[in-house]
Amino acid sequence: MTNIASREAIWLALSQIPPGKVVTYGELARMANLPRAARLAGTVLKQLPENSQLPWHRVINAQGKLSLPASTPAGKEQARRLTAEGVIISAGKVSLAQFGWLR
DNA sequence: AGCGTGACACGAC
């Protein structure tokens, strides 16, 4: 599996996440057939272009929290988009109802 | 080739 094919697999998996649901980095990697590439998922998301249509905001860490600092613009944007989709966030954590889609 | 780094995960304490 080449490095770029892995990135593409992540992109594809990312595009499959429906609005109102969230997945963890590890789950995203599994969806992309890269069971142990949770870290890669993070680096790929980080390098996504601004203009991307992919739902990068639906990816959170295994503790149910947003990995982006709430102090940063991107962090606020992620929270804003999620709540706009009906995802309930309290104290930086996502409610279990929409967590763990595909499991 | 070696070593450090990161939007991570998981099992032990």
Next chain:
DNA sequence: GGTCGTGCCACGC
């Protein structure tokens, strides 16, 4: 509930 250590994949120097 926390913190720590290890394992992971890919990059960059």
